[in-house]
Amino acid sequence: MSNGGVFNDSLLYHKIQNTENFPEATCFPGRKVPVPYVFVADAAFALSDRIMKPYPGVSPYGSQQRIFNQHLSRARVVIECTFGIMTSVFRVFEKPMLLQPDKAAIITLTCVILHNFLKKSRTSRNMYVPKGTIERLIQEEQNLLLPLTQTPRRPTEKAKRIRQEFAAYLYSLRH
Template identity: 45%
Template sequence: MDTNYRRSLSAAERLSICLRYLATGDSFRTIANSFRVGVSTVSTLPDVATAIWDCLVEEFMAVPSTEEWRSIAEKFEERWNFPLCCGALDGKHVVLKAPENTGSQFFNYKGTFSLFLLAVVDAERCFRVIDVGGYGRTSDGGILANSAFGQALKSGSLQLPAGLPLSGGDHLGPLPHVFVADEAFPLRKNLMRPFPGRNLPRERRIFNYRLSRARLVVENAFGILSSQWRMYRRVIEVQPEVAEKFVKATCILHNFLRRTTQANTQRAFSVADVEPLPGLGRIAANNSAREAIRVREVFTSYFNAEGTVPWQDDV
């Protein structure tokens, strides 16, 4: 409200203050001095971050439909040579100042206190699904298992497209659409991870290369995110629930920038997505595990026959 002592801040000014904080990570007092406002005014930034998320989420990060999953898979095959891939998952630790009265809940294996960001990234390095707010001490597997995405992936309610045969590999039969992950996560029929070990035969090493090439896009997306929004380069000195709002705002703004900046559509980098998935222990001897092993073996055969790319042997 406008008063006898000062005028109210417009929405544009509040947005500018919020974007300055997200882009620099400076303290609230530094931001307040820059804009000549009170620290208590800057402390209302979470409301602006919430408004950014609410206004943009339906347009720039809506849950993909079956047709959108299919479109993502087509782009993964075209750009990163991994067919039937609907995305790559990975996790990022967002470093926090140790929250009060939380013990070791946020203390992670890196020796810092953090909030966990779990993300699914498409072939164009845009976030499609995110889950923010996991304790830093929780394993990647635990974060995924407790997330809405992880539960939907396990129950088969993600509305993924029906299985299809690989291009040129009709004799291999139809395969399900999958997500790609690194070796920290379990193998499932809709979640591919590399073969473990070092002294692997050539066929398995080629599969690992092709999967890693596809999954690095999520790593690339996290790199772009932390470069544009420098708050990730500092210790965030706010409560975890406030930091969660800031992280969600930067993720949706990341998508906004990538889809509205023409220059981004003209650049092509050879990167892929990394997906952190739940480490749920040893694979049980059940039908689901056997099907997952079969799917990975079929992909391995395909990458070494009909689905080869010219440079994979050199790599």
């Protein structure tokens, strides 16, 4: 089964699809179309109202689609870097946790809270994440991210409109 197929059968996917778990959709500054809060994904996952994935193929330089894909890729890199930092500090993430899911969730949430504290604290942030580390990791990660196998799916028109609104807004920031 593909990553997307496994994800579609998961509890997380069903919670994401339940819109009562999210803040209300809002408009970007200067825009009139409200967009929901979304999760960032790669091409292996299905585009939906709550999951944004890149436009397929290679878009022309400077196009809305290409700018959107670049921003989505940067967001994925930041996420990957954060997990890399957390894994290097909290070794519990180096191998599968042989725990009940509720206990693994508590440990993960605790590590996220500690990560945020260490990163923001005046006394620890320079030791936890020295200046330039994130930028260096992002540069390295840009070259390491490989696309996963894409499984063709037909997204809803609503999901396409949401992605288009994200693309139009990001494009407007450059022009």
